[in-house]
Amino acid sequence: MNESILTGTTENAAITGDYTALxxxxxxxxxxxxxxxxxxxxxxxQFSELFSKDRVTIKMMIPLIKIVFYCIATWFAFTAIxxxxxxxxxxxxxxxxxxxxxxxxxxxxxxxxxxxIIFEKPFQVGDKVAFSDYYGEVSDIGxxxxxxxxxxxxxxxxxxxxxxxxxxxxxxxxxxxxMVVTDLYIDTNSDYSRAQILVxxxxxxxxxxxxxxxxxxxxxxHSFPFYHRIRAKAYVTDHRYEFEYQSDLYQRAWNAMKNExxxxxxxxxxxxxxxxxxxxxxxxxVHKGIDMS
Amino acid sequence: xxHIYRNQNGDSTTQTCILGNDVPLYESRVCEILAHIRKPGDxxxxxxxxxxxxxxxxxxxxxxxxxxxxxxxxRNINFSGNETLLPDxxxxxDEHAVYICEECQYLYERRPHGFDxxxxxxxxxVTNSRQVITTWNQYSWNFLCGFLHxxxxxxxxxxxxxxxxxxxxxxxxxxxKDEIRFTIDIDLDNTLEFVSKDLxxxxxxxxxxxxxxxxxxxxxxxxxxxxxxDKEAIPEELIFREIHRLSAGEPGIAREIFQxxxxxxxxxFSRLPKPSQIPDLDAIDIFVLTLILMYESPVYSRLNExxxxxxxxxxxxxxxxxxxxxxxxxxxxxxxxEGFSSVxxxxxxxxxxx
Numbered sequence: 001m002n003e004s005i006l007t008g009t010t011e012n013a014a015i016t017g018d019y020t021a022l023x024x025x026x027x028x029x030x031x032x033x034x035x036x037x038x039x040x041x042x043x044x045x046q047f048s049e050l051f052s053k054d055r056v057t058i059k060m061m062i063p064l065i066k067i068v069f070y071c072i073a074t075w076f077a078f079t080a081i082x083x084x085x086x087x088x089x090x091x092x093x094x095x096x097x098x099x100x101x102x103x104x105x106x107x108x109x110x111x112x113x114x115x116x117i118i119f120e121k122p123f124q125v126g127d128k129v130a131f132s133d134y135y136g137e138v139s140d141i142g143x144x145x146x147x148x149x150x151x152x153x154x155x156x157x158x159x160x161x162x163x164x165x166x167x168x169x170x171x172x173x174x175x176x177x178x179m180v181v182t183d184l185y186i187d188t189n190s191d192y193s194r195a196q197i198l199v200x201x202x203x204x205x206x207x208x209x210x211x212x213x214x215x216x217x218x219x220x221x222h223s224f225p226f227y228h229r230i231r232a233k234a235y236v237t238d239h240r241y242e243f244e245y246q247s248d249l250y251q252r253a254w255n256a257m258k259n260e261x262x263x264x265x266x267x268x269x270x271x272x273x274x275x276x277x278x279x280x281x282x283x284x285x286v287h288k289g290i291d292m293s
Numbered sequence: 294x295x296h297i298y299r300n301q302n303g304d305s306t307t308q309t310c311i312l313g314n315d316v317p318l319y320e321s322r323v324c325e326i327l328a329h330i331r332k333p334g335d336x337x338x339x340x341x342x343x344x345x346x347x348x349x350x351x352x353x354x355x356x357x358x359x360x361x362x363x364x365x366x367x368r369n370i371n372f373s374g375n376e377t378l379l380p381d382x383x384x385x386x387d388e389h390a391v392y393i394c395e396e397c398q399y400l401y402e403r404r405p406h407g408f409d410x411x412x413x414x415x416x417x418x419v420t421n422s423r424q425v426i427t428t429w430n431q432y433s434w435n436f437l438c439g440f441l442h443x444x445x446x447x448x449x450x451x452x453x454x455x456x457x458x459x460x461x462x463x464x465x466x467x468x469x470k471d472e473i474r475f476t477i478d479i480d481l482d483n484t485l486e487f488v489s490k491d492l493x494x495x496x497x498x499x500x501x502x503x504x505x506x507x508x509x510x511x512x513x514x515x516x517x518x519x520x521x522x523d524k525e526a527i528p529e530e531l532i533f534r535e536i537h538r539l540s541a542g543e544p545g546i547a548r549e550i551f552q553x554x555x556x557x558x559x560x561x562f563s564r565l566p567k568p569s570q571i572p573d574l575d576a577i578d579i580f581v582l583t584l585i586l587m588y589e590s591p592v593y594s595r596l597n598e599x600x601x602x603x604x605x606x607x608x609x610x611x612x613x614x615x616x617x618x619x620x621x622x623x624x625x626x627x628x629x630x631e632g633f634s635s636v637x638x639x640x641x642x643x644x645x646x647x
Contacts (some may be wrong), residue, residue: 029498179646198405204440205403205599207580210644211439237644252601256405 001082026077033073037066044091048126059125063118063141070143106161108140110144113160117141121174122163128178128239131163137239151243171239177210177241182246184230184253192221192228198260203234208245210235227265243268314361318351318464318544322451323358329359329449330363330391331424339424345434346453347637349373349396349589350545352428355453356393359426366390372399373590382417391424398433398588403599408441415446418424432646455542457593458464462533464544465551474559475528481562487511527564535565541634549630567618568632571639581609581616583645588637 041062048058076086084092118141123129127138129148134156136148146163147158172178186195199219201211211217217234236245257263310324322344331339346352360367368388373396386392401411418425429437431452437443444450456464466473491504523600540547554564574582577600584599585591593606600606610626613619618632628636640646 165350200440201405201408204436205405205407207576207600212434212644214438216439217643237576244576250407259406 006125007139022080025080029073029077029080035070037069039068060121062125063114067115067118067143106159109161109164110159113162114141114143114166116145116164117146117160122168123170124174126176127173129168130171131158131168132166132201134158155193175216176238177235178242179233179235180242180245182232182249184232184250185227186230186257187227187265188223189230190257191260192223194231194260195228195230195257195262196221198256198262199230199232199249199253202234202249204278205252206240206245206248208236208248210237210239221224221271310360312362314358316354316358318354318456319453322453323355323362324357326355326426326451327362338422340448341418342426342449342451343434343444343447344426344428344451344453345431346428347431347455347543348545348633349428349430350543350548351453352395355451356395356426356428360393363391366435368392370396371395372397382413384412385417386421386423386425389423392426394425394427396430396589397427398430401433401437402595403584407598408525411437411441415443419446430587430589432583433438435647436587450452456537456544456547457542458533461537461540461542461544461547465533465536465547472558473555475532477528477531479560479563481531495624532560532562532565535562539566539568539631539634541637543633546630546633553630569629569635571610571618571630571635572612572616574612577605578609579640579643579645581606582613582636583640585613585619585626586628586640586646590622590627592624593626596626 009064044058044062044065078092082088082092117123123138125138125141128136129138131148134148134150136150136154136156138146139149139155140147142160145157145159147156150156184195184199186192200217203210203217203219209217211234215235217232220231220233222229222231232249234245236242254264300318303395310320310327312320312323316323326342329340329342331337340531341481344352344355356369358609360369366389368390369394372394381488397411400414401408410641420440427447434443455628481591487508487510489506491506494501495502536547536550536554539550550565551560553566556564581596583598588595597603597606600609610619610621616632617629618636620629637646
């Protein structure tokens with residue numbers, strides 16, 4: 001590497017115009033930073049999977065480490081180019097900031113949004129979040145965008161500025177355990193008290209659920225004109241089991257309720273009288289799998 | 294004769310308890326239970342008592358001691374045997390006797406309709422004036438506390454604690470202590486390890502007691518003996534330390550390990566089992582392991598009722614047996630002695646038990 005350039009004697013460089021070493025140095029610097037942050041991120045991703053309880057906490061560190069790495073690399077690049085004095089540094093950042101602020105307003109807004117997300121932590125990597133029409137697990141919080149993996153394995157990339165300025169709900173907020181709300185609907189002629197007990201027992205029988213004083217469960221009944229709603233709220237051991245748990249709950253609960261003559265309501269729009277005595281043929285009118293309320 | 298020190302409403306009281314028979318373990322707990330049992334001429338409604346412990350060994354010891362100590366008629370009922378023992382509990386407590394109902398965790402199954410028998414039992418329990426003492430697996434009890442708030446049916450809950458190393462040593466070493474030889478016949482892995490400890494702080498003037506957790510590094514075996522790190526350690530101390538580590542202080546598990554390691558009055562370190570390593574388990578495997586730990590010796594059909602999928606259950610049992618975490622005895626499955634502490638630690642970390 002051309003030492004004269006790095007030591008700040010820019011006169012020679014200006015005269016000779018030989019910036020090859022400097023450019024190579026900066027390219028190498030950012031390539032190295034990219035590889036290092038990727039490797040550390042990858043390592044922490046794999047490492048976090050070894051832990052059930054602390055997985056999300058470990059993943060939280062990934063974006064923070066990436067930002068630190070890139071800040072250090074930028075500082076090295078900056079000093080290699082200019083080797084500025086204190087006054088020059090202040091002046092540079094002032095002008096740089098103003099220039100970027102005008103020219104790259106949206107990009108900066110996204111970057112600032114990313115930094116705010118990292119420090120304010122409205123959600124973290126590994127959380128299940130609902131934003132606008134999207135719901136999924138946060139796989140990455142980058143400087144410009146945040147990525148979600150939806151239940152159908154689609155990757156959704158959302159600019160940080162949008163997340164920063166809109167409401168986001170986090171289902172587990174840094175914990176692997178997450179409350180899952182599942183609704184079942186039964187007709188008005190069915191014994192809803194017995195149905196409530198059976199749903200409770202189904203929750204207790206699920207392999208995916210934690211029941212303890214710290215993670216209580218509840219089963220609530222709400223009566224509507226043509227049906228009763230049974231709302232089951234319970235914590236799954238890992239938010240990744242959300243849909244397995246719901247599927248297990250539906251299957252076991254309906255099997256148990258079928259044996260006790262508890263039936264789903266008829267479809268909306270069909271008169272109850274027409275179907276009296278013909279229960280057991282109709283499925284749930286509404287499957288509300290995800291309810292963040 | 295032992296003295297019980299109890300602290301109720303901030304007052305310390307002393308009671309004298311005279312036991313007619315030898316009690317190998319938990320003397321103070323036996324005395325505490327006896328103090329709650331209604332005496333002739335006492336017209337109080339006796340409180341229902343629950344005795345809980347991680348394995349049946351210590352509960353059975355206490356229940357047997359109580360049977361011997363109670364002078365009036367005692368009815369012993371054990372629910373661990375026949376799965377279809379009792380259709381309902383109507384008139385179950387009609388006889389004038391003290392009832393000792395053991396292994397009550399078998400009264401429920403983790404499936405829909407699986408708690409009806411337990412509800413019936415609890416209902417009949419609180420609608421009679423008999424003295425009833427029940428024993429439960431600790432992990433099942435904790436689960437039922439979360440699910441049913443079962444503690445509401447039992448004003449007196451006696452927890453049999455795990456033993457400390459000196460207590461365990463005292464219990465395991467028989468009277469012929471001097472005849473037993475302890476031998477370290479293998480090279481011990483004396484590498485460094487991280488150990489979590491608690492520093493107990495007691496400020497008497499402020500009536501404040503708390504502990505500060507910290508992590509320290511020490512040698513795996515040698516430094517267990519104070520001032521003997523890197524020197525020759527006492528074989529007896531090392532062997533008991535290892536038994537305590539493997540059993541987590543559970544007397545039944547420790548006794549099995551101790552007896553299995555003894556050959557002709559000699560206990561060799563090499564005969565102590567290696568702690569089981571937990572492989573990567575999925576949700577169903579963890580659930581099956583939890584069920585086995587909660588019931589202690591469930592039969593296959595009971596597990597199948599909960600898992601509801603024979604192929605999945607067989608696959609889980611195969612994986613758990615292969616890893617040395619569980620073992621089969623006839624039709625019953627139980628956690629292996631060498632796997633006990635690892636399984637408890639693992640399931641606690643997964644929040645399946647607490």
